[in-house]
Amino acid sequence: MFYRVVISSVLLLLSCAAIAQGPAPTISYTRDIQPIFTEKCVACHACYDAACQLNLGSGEGAARGATKTPVYDGQRSKASPPTRLFYDAFGKTAWQRKDFYSVLDAQGSQAALMARMLELGHKTPLQPNARLPDEIVLGLNRENMCPMPGEFDGYADAHPKEGMPLAVTGLTDQQYQTLQRWLASGAPIDEQGLVPSAQEALQIVQWENLLNAPGARQSLVGRWLFEHWFLAHLYFKNGEPGHFFQWVRSRTPPGQPIDLIATRRPNDDPGTQVYYRLWPVQGVIVHKTHITFGLSAAKLARIKTLFYSGNWQVNALPGYGPERRANPFDTFQAIPAQARYQFMLDNAEYFVRTFIRGPVCRGQIATDVIRDNFWAMFQAPEHDLYITDPAYRGKATPLLATPGQNDDVGSVLTLWHDYRDKRNEYEALRRDTYAEAPAPSWSTLWAGNDNALLSIFRHFDSASVNKGLIGDVPQTIWLFDYPLLERTYYQLAVNFDVFGNVSHQAQTRLYFDLIRNGAEQNFLRLMPADSRAGYLDDWYQSSGKVKMWLDYESIDNDKPTALKLDEKDPKRDFANQLLVRYGDLNARPDPINRCDGAYCSRPNIDPALQDAEQALSRLTSRPAAGLNVIDQLPEATMLRIETQSGKREIYSLLRNRAHSNVAFLLGESLRYQPGLDTLTLYPGVLSSYPNFIFNIPAEQVPEFVARMENAKDADHFEKIVDRWGIRRSHPQFWQYFHDLTEYIRETEPVEAGVLDMNRYENL
Known part of the structure; x- marks a missing residue:
């Protein structure tokens, strides 16, 4: 009853104002409403992980409404009907047949659910730039209630501080009034x-x-x-x-x-x-x-x-059918393999993004099988025996099928063992065949364009891919050949069903573990033969050794490499030579993280930013054992550095979590090695999911760095956040948050899009 009175009062006041000032202009969804949604709602309400599947990126999504059924459910025994916007249904009625309910329609004498959610949020503003109350659960651990219109009063009583927009600086008074007027008028949508x-x-x-x-x-x-x-x-x-x-x-x-x-x-x-x-x-x-x-x-x-x-x-x-889906090498064998591989190489960044970055929007089932940062390279077609040797191709093709086509829960282990054994038979065939081929050399690596060198960063349950080699030399490096690149793409992009059941998702995750291992083994052939076992032991510590014994084919420890590498640290020497030999292809020179002299900043930029980068470089490539603040930092922090001349630069400060191994489906936290965590800092927005923003005047960067170096515990870190942090409750939160997108628009306009704030932390 209280909310009915409040909404009625608001509408009465608006009516009185209209009488006093003349007729109010007609509200247009396209001109007036969608811009508000884009600024204040889309950052949480887009993609499959939108709360209650309420997608406010379009009029179709707003009209579709919400549902209690989540897309991400790793325990369901049956696949869920897909609910892809603009694909699986069109129009409100069709979506309601799929158990969606309206958030825009008034319910008798009750205002629309969205109107009441917005009113609840507008009447409980946040304390400016203060940490949010602990009872407001945020992030992926939040259990969305998804109240239907008749359940709103109970939700409001139980969660009085959790109106919309949730736990963030809300709508301006004008935006709030515009939305309420539109909802009161029946929420017409004129979108074209x-x-x-x-x-x-x-x-x-x-x-x-x-x-x-x-x-x-x-x-x-x-x-x-x-x-x-x-x-x-x-x-x-x-x-x-x-x-x-x-x-x-x-x-x-x-x-x-x-x-x-x-x-x-x-x-x-x-x-x-x-x-x-x-x-x-x-x-x-x-x-x-x-x-x-x-x-x-x-x-x-x-x-x-x-x-x-x-x-x-x-x-x-x-x-x-399932067999055709499982083995694209057989399905498309008539098309020359060289043509297929070359097309993928020409556009390697795109293809690696499809299976590393998304667009599933919540990918821990896949991402916990990869390291937090690594580099990727590609085998040249003329040195790929699958391309050049028809006899080898004929033997390999039947072994390259991938699982996930049969989602019978009771058959998971049987299916897994069958596909694991086929994969290992292929790896043995590859190892033995390549042992008869010339030793790998620098010409083994494809160098056709700037897609040849890629950097991957994992941010817990998401990941990013960028051209060029970013960061210090990583623990692992991947080398893709055509069979590995195509299998990975089909397993994680074409054949992956985000609406699939637990069996499908488990098979996908387990096979991706084999894909990672295959990419690592490919790279190890470039290393001196007597160093390979040592690297493998480092990558598969503790329980990882059990996994090597159970599931992986043994590596080639005999065939020499033709590369001349420093015996003391061949992997680092390889990386250093790679950077020199392929410097023209390296789209991301990185003096900040790989500083080899007195100057640890990019040349030809504003001197104030050069000084800032020089100071910030002190935070990179240092283990957390000697830089305690790393333990306080989230996965992807954005630093916004402002110069006195009005320029600004955005940097991504990425936490690289160390693991004893990444070979198991469960228990990731048990394999953390927090004392070995490091930071990578690089210009640009290197995550779709910023976890936090610091806004720092350039002249204060040395002080910021010094405080970070001396922050020994959470209390010290909180003082840094108090001074430079942009909390969810900051009065200008949206200005700073959307400036990240504006930065992308200025530097890489084709890549610009609204970023996600579901992972923005309450520091």
Whole structure:
């Protein structure tokens, strides 16, 4: 009753103001409402991990509403029906048949659920830049109540400080009044879908014609390209800023309206003739799902050269089904392996992002199988025996199938053992065949473009991928060949079902463990033979040795390398030589973390920022045993450094957690080695999920660093947060938070999108 009176009073006051000042202008969803959602709501309400699946990045998402069913449920015995926005249903009625309920509709005399949630949040403002009360649970451990309209009063009584926006500086008075007026008027939505420009439409015709060209060979290439592009946010050279497109399968050919074929996976049986179509990505672009791929005339010519220049033929098109999904090497064997691998190499950053970064939005089931930071490289096609040796390829292909197609819970262990044994048979075949090949040398590494060297950083349950070699020499380095790169992509991107059951997710995670081990073994062939066992022992300490004995094929400890490396520390010497030899391809020179002289900053930047970087470099590449503050820091902290001249630079301060090994599904915390944790600091926003922001005047950076060096416990760290931290309750929180996106827009405009604040911590 109280909330009914409050809402009625608000509406009465608004009506009186309208009488006094004349008719209020009509509120437009596109002009007035979506910008408020984008500024204050989308950072938590987007992607699959949106609270209650309430996605406020579009009018379709707002109208869809909320549901009590979570997407992420690692214990469900049956797969959940998929609920992908703009894909699995359209319109409020269709979504309500999938157990969604409205947050916009008034309920009799009760105001809309959103109106009451916003009112609850607006009447309980936070103390400016103070730490939030402990009873407000945040982050991934929060149990979302998802109250239905009839359950709101009970929610408000139990959680009086947890209105919306949750636990963050809220709406301005004007934003609040605008939203309440819109909701009181019935929440009309006038949103129009994104429409391609005339120039984009011409390029869409070209690309759709390519993927839908008649002929068996063309059909097979079109299918392969679609399965490798289905996650991409594609953009055209000279296209409109902010316009992105995605490939879908349609029942209708180019030139007709798209009739979407909505299958669970992109390689499921479509049940009808397929046409590959491009349609615009709708709604607000959010960084965590924004995996970009540029299309141009040059890219079109490259694809034609790779896939259509030879005289290879297709005798019969493959069908669909679990076996076809499990082994793309067999399914697409008619397409020259060199063409497939070269296409993936040309765009290696994109492909590694698809399975390392997302876009599943919450990936601990996959990320806890990888180290917190490592580098990735690729084997040159001319040195990849799968490409060059047909006999070896014929033996290897049947062994390269991946699990997860059968999600019977009772068969998990049997399936796992079968696929593990096949994989190990392949690794033995690879080891023995490569032992007969010339010893690996520098020419073994692909160096075709700046995708050749990548850095991966894990942030607990998410990860990022960037071109270039960032940070100090990592503990592990991965070397992909074609069988490993393609298997990883199919296992973690094409065939992974975020709505799958516990069996599917367990099989995916267990096999990714074998993929990581394979990438490490590939790299070890570059090291001196007598050093390989020592490195492997370092990577698989303690319980990891049991895993090596149980599940991994033994490595080659005999075949020499042709690389001339320092026997005292061959891995570091390899890294140093790599940086020199491939310097022109290294997109991320890094004097901050790899300082080898007196100057530990980038040249040719503002002198004030050079001084700041010189000071900040003291925090990098030092173990936590000698820098206690690391234990207080979250995974991904952003430093915003302001100069007196008005310039600002954003740095990512990343915590690299050390593990005795990363070989097991459970008990990760038991394998932490906190005294060995380190920090990497690099210009840019290297995470879609900032955990905290410090705003520091450039001239105060030396003091900030000194306090960080001397912070021995939580009390000392809290004083640093009090002085320079931007807490969730900071009056200008949103200004600083969205400035991170603005920085990306200024430096890498195609990559810009709203960042996620679900992991923003209460320091």
